[in-house]
Amino acid sequence: DSGVTQTPKHLITATGQRVTLRCSPRSGDLSVYWYQQSLDQGLQFLIQYYNGEERAKGNILERFSAQQFPDLHSELNLSSLELGDSALYFCASSAYRGAGAYNEQFFGPGTRLTVL
Amino acid sequence: GENVEQHPSTLSVQEGDSAVIKCTYSDSASNYFPWYKQELGKGPQLIIDIRSNVGEKKDQRIAVTLNKTAKHFSLHITETQPEDSAVYFCAASNPAGGFKTIFGAGTRLFVKA
Numbered sequence A: 001d002s003g004v005t006q007t008p009k010h011l012i013t014a015t016g017q018r019v020t021l022r023c024s025p026r027s028g029d030l031s032v033y034w035y036q037q038s039l040d041q042g043l044q045f046l047i048q049y050y051n052g053e054e055r056a057k058g059n060i061l062e063r064f065s066a067q068q069f070p071d072l073h074s075e076l077n078l079s080s081l082e083l084g085d086s087a088l089y090f091c092a093s094s095a096y097r098g099a100g101a102y103n104e105q106f107f108g109p110g111t112r113l114t115v116l
Numbered sequence B: 001g002e003n004v005e006q007h008p009s010t011l012s013v014q015e016g017d018s019a020v021i022k023c024t025y026s027d028s029a030s031n032y033f034p035w036y037k038q039e040l041g042k043g044p045q046l047i048i049d050i051r052s053n054v055g056e057k058k059d060q061r062i063a064v065t066l067n068k069t070a071k072h073f074s075l076h077i078t079e080t081q082p083e084d085s086a087v088y089f090c091a092a093s094n095p096a097g098g099f100k101t102i103f104g105a106g107t108r109l110f111v112k113a
Helices: none
Strands: A005-007 A010-013 A019-024 A031-037 A044-050 A053-057 A064-068 A074-078 A087-094 A111-115 B004-007 B010-014 B019-025 B032-038 B045-051 B056-059 B062-067 B072-077 B086-094 B100-103 B107-112
Touching: A005 A087, A010 A019, A019 A087, A019 A111, A031 A074, A044 A064, A044 A074, A044 B100, A074 A087, B004 B086, B010 B019, B019 B086, B019 B107, B032 B062, B045 B056, B045 B062, B072 B086
Parallel strands: A010 A111, B010 B107
Antiparallel strands: A005 A019, A019 A074, A031 A044, A031 A087, A044 A053, A064 A074, A087 A111, B004 B019, B019 B072, B032 B045, B032 B086, B056 B062, B062 B072, B086 B100, B086 B107
C-alpha cells in the first residue's frame, strides 16, 4: 500500500457527461500528479500540483482541469466526456525535498473510467 | 519534446533466467531515473531508482545501470520468478520546471515456470 488513496475505483458514465476523480496524497507529501493510462498504453502525464499551485502541465486536454485543496487532496475534473477518455487515471504524490532534489513518486490504485 | 524510449515492449523468459530492459532518454537535464512495476489491476510501484551521480545500483535480484553520456539506462532482473511477471516502466525526471517525469511505454515481462 503506497499510502495514496483514490476514489472512486470504478466510474461508468455516458458521453457528454462530467466526472470528478479524487486523490488523497501520502501524509506529508505536498505534490500531486495526475496520469492517464489508456488500454495497453504507457503513463501519460497530465498535470502536477505543489502545495495548492499548478507546477507543471503535460498533455492535458482543455476539457480536463484539476485543483489541489488546502488539505492537499486533489481533484481531476473531466468534462464533455468522449469515448476515447475511457482509461485508468492515476494519482501520484511526492514529498518536496528542496530545489533540484529527486522526485520519488508513489502511485495510488487508480480510477477506471468507462465512457459509454 | 522530451521522450523516453523503452525496449523491448514484450519479453518472455524462462524461470531462473535473467531479464534486461533498456531505456533511452532525450532530456540531458534529467537526473533521476526510477523504475516501476505494475501488476494487473494495480497502480505502478517503485521498485528501484538511480540518480545521475551513480552509475550502478543493486537491490537483491534487481540492478540498474546508467550511462549519462549515452543517455541510456537499463534494468536487470536476475533469477527471475513467476511473480516477476508484470509491466515494467522506466522514467526520467528533470527537477527543473516542476519535477516533470516522462515515462517509457512499458515492457510486459512474462516469466514462464
